[in-house]
Amino acid sequence: MQMKTGVEQSVYAMLLLTFLPEKGVLPGEFISQQLGASPSYFQKLLRKLVSADLLISVPGAKGGFRLKASPETIRVFDIYEAIEGKQSLYASSGVFEDLMGIQNQNICLLSDLMTEAEQSWQSTLKRETIDSIRREIYLNCPPDHLTKLQSLIEEKMIRN
Amino acid sequence: MQMKTGVEQSVYAMLLLTFLPEKGVLPGEFISQQLGASPSYFQKLLRKLVSADLLISVPGAKGGFRLKASPETIRVFDIYEAIEGKQSLYASSGVFEDLMGIQNQNICLLSDLMTEAEQSWQSTLKRETIDSIRREIYLNCPPDHLTKLQSLIEEKMIRN
DNA sequence: GTACTTTTACTCGGATACCGTCTGTCCGAGTAATTATGG
DNA sequence: CCATAATTACTCGGACAGACGGTATCCGAGTAAAAGTAC
Numbered sequence: 548m549q550m551k552t553g554v555e556q557s558v559y560a561m562l563l564l565t566f567l568p569e570k571g572v573l574p575g576e577f578i579s580q581q582l583g584a585s586p587s588y589f590q591k592l593l594r595k596l597v598s599a600d601l602l603i604s605v606p607g608a609k610g611g612f613r614l615k616a617s618p619e620t621i622r623v624f625d626i627y628e629a630i631e632g633k634q635s636l637y638a639s640s641g642v643f644e645d646l647m648g649i650q651n652q653n654i655c656l657l658s659d660l661m662t663e664a665e666q667s668w669q670s671t672l673k674r675e676t677i678d679s680i681r682r683e684i685y686l687n688c689p690p691d692h693l694t695k696l697q698s699l700i701e702e703k704m705i706r707n
Numbered sequence: 708m709q710m711k712t713g714v715e716q717s718v719y720a721m722l723l724l725t726f727l728p729e730k731g732v733l734p735g736e737f738i739s740q741q742l743g744a745s746p747s748y749f750q751k752l753l754r755k756l757v758s759a760d761l762l763i764s765v766p767g768a769k770g771g772f773r774l775k776a777s778p779e780t781i782r783v784f785d786i787y788e789a790i791e792g793k794q795s796l797y798a799s800s801g802v803f804e805d806l807m808g809i810q811n812q813n814i815c816l817l818s819d820l821m822t823e824a825e826q827s828w829q830s831t832l833k834r835e836t837i838d839s840i841r842r843e844i845y846l847n848c849p850p851d852h853l854t855k856l857q858s859l860i861e862e863k864m865i866r867n
Numbered sequence: 868g869t870a871c872t873t874t875t876a877c878t879c880g881g882a883t884a885c886c887g888t889c890t891g892t893c894c895g896a897g898t899a900a901t902t903a904t905g906g
Numbered sequence: 907c908c909a910t911a912a913t914t915a916c917t918c919g920g921a922c923a924g925a926c927g928g929t930a931t932c933c934g935a936g937t938a939a940a941a942g943t944a945c
Contacts, residue, residue, distance in 0.1 A: 548708065548709065548710055548791050548796065549708065549794065549796060549797075550708055550796050550821075551708060551889070551890090553889080553890085555797070555800060555803075555817060559802070559803040562803070562816075574915085574917090575916085576916090581806060582806070585891055585892080587892050587893070588890060588891045588892075589891095590917080590918085591890095591919090594917080594919075597917090597918095604916095604917060604918085605898095605917080606897070606898045606916065606917045606918075607897090607898045607900060607917075608898085608899055608900040608901065608914060608916055609899080609900060609901095609915080610898080610899075610900090610915075610916040610917060611916075612917090623820065634709065636708065636709060636710050637709075637715070638709070639715065640712065642719070642742055642743050643715075643719040643742065646719075646741060646742070646856070647844055647848045647852060647853075647856070648848060648849050648852035649848055651847065654847050656722075656840050656844065657718060657783075660783065660831065660832070660835050660840075663831050664828045664831035664832050665828065667827040667828060667830075668825065669824075670827075671820065671824035672824050680816050680820075683816055684807055687807075687809050687814050688807045688808060688809055689808050692808035693807075696806070696807070705916095709888095711929090712928085712929085713928080713929085734877065735877085735878075736877090745929085745930060745931080747930065747931050748928095748929060748930045748931075750878080750879085751880090751930090753878090754878080754879070754880080757878090757879095764877095764878060764879085765877085765878080765937095765938090766936070766937045767877055767878075767936090767938025768875060768876040768877055768938055768940065769876075769938075769940090770876075770877040770878060770937080770938075770939090865877095
């Protein structure tokens with residue numbers, strides 16, 4: 548049981564996009580290059596983020612991706628859910644309930660506990676936003692490195 | 708990302724074993740039959756539980772499995788960890804930290820949050836024990852069904 | 868009846884096959900900006 | 907110079923190959939009780 552690496556990559560992609568000026572977009576290929584991921588696969592992740600209403604995509608020449616909402620409103624959980632899907636971590640088979648002769652469908656000996664555990668896992672991911680991680684970056688990233696990245700992005704980005 | 712079905716099956720196997728009288732054991736095949744699982748695979752799960760010090764195994768004729776400790780001391784988390792392993796749900800690649808020029812190894816923008824989320828998930832599983840689930844069974848299971856199961860177990864079990 | 872051997876019924880643990888999921892690649896289609904072309 | 911066509915550079919989404927992990931099966935080895943055998 549391990550989280551898809553796509554979740555981490557997606558979070559980082561969203562973080563990269565926070566450095567974009569208003570109305571700018573970044574091509575998917577540039578983003579995947581920066582994260583060291585394979586472009587053709589990364590496009591699929593980006594499209595999932597578009598489907599989840601986290602990104603806006605602009606087709607055509609000078610097209611690319613941009614955040615749909617402001618970083619303060621994008622929770623880490625939203626990205627997690629967009630990539631991992633909405634299915635819960637635990638699915639009861641109901642075998643044991645059958646064995647015990649428990650008729651009531653609402654009673655599942657384990658899933659109540661599992662559901663509660665998953666909710667407290669998720670609530671932690673709902674607390675943090677892309678913006679709060681971005682603030683961590685500003686605290687820990689060397690300023691010259693940040694300006695270098697910023698200029699690289701402005702060079703590669705496309706206004707429209 | 709989904710929990711192994713082996714975790715659920717293992718929890719139920721442990722629950723079955725709580726119905727065993729002192730010094731009795733149940734063969735692995737009987738347990739797997741009751742849970743509707745394939746015997747050859749289920750043996751592997753049981754052995755994992757033995758390795759994790761949750762079960763005691765008795766080899767030879769009249770051999771089988773029995774709980775090592777009392778149900779009050781066995782947490783759901785112990786079973787989860789025995790089957791799923793100790794690896795955490797999230798493993799940082801460090802790619803983004805490299806991109807940001809963050810040298811300090813201790814700083815990982817995402818893993819702090821992920822670690823915290825996983826801990827609150829685990830703490831829920833640590834709270835509940837096999838015994839507390841067993842009490843739920845007594846509340847929700849028809850009494851006649853319980854006595855039927857109890858007598859089946861005492862018929863199939865082996866004293867030594 | 869006792870000592871020894873064989874059979875039986877389990878666990879143990881490694882080798883291996885199957886299958887679903889995640890990762891990764893490829894390609895045709897759609898879209899829009901840019902460039903080329905024809906009058 | 908303007909309108910139209912072709913090219914270019916992206917996204918879109920489906921099809922598909924490969925890798926990996928979880929599930930499942932099998933088998934030989936170890937172990938201990940029971941049954942059989944010899945004296």
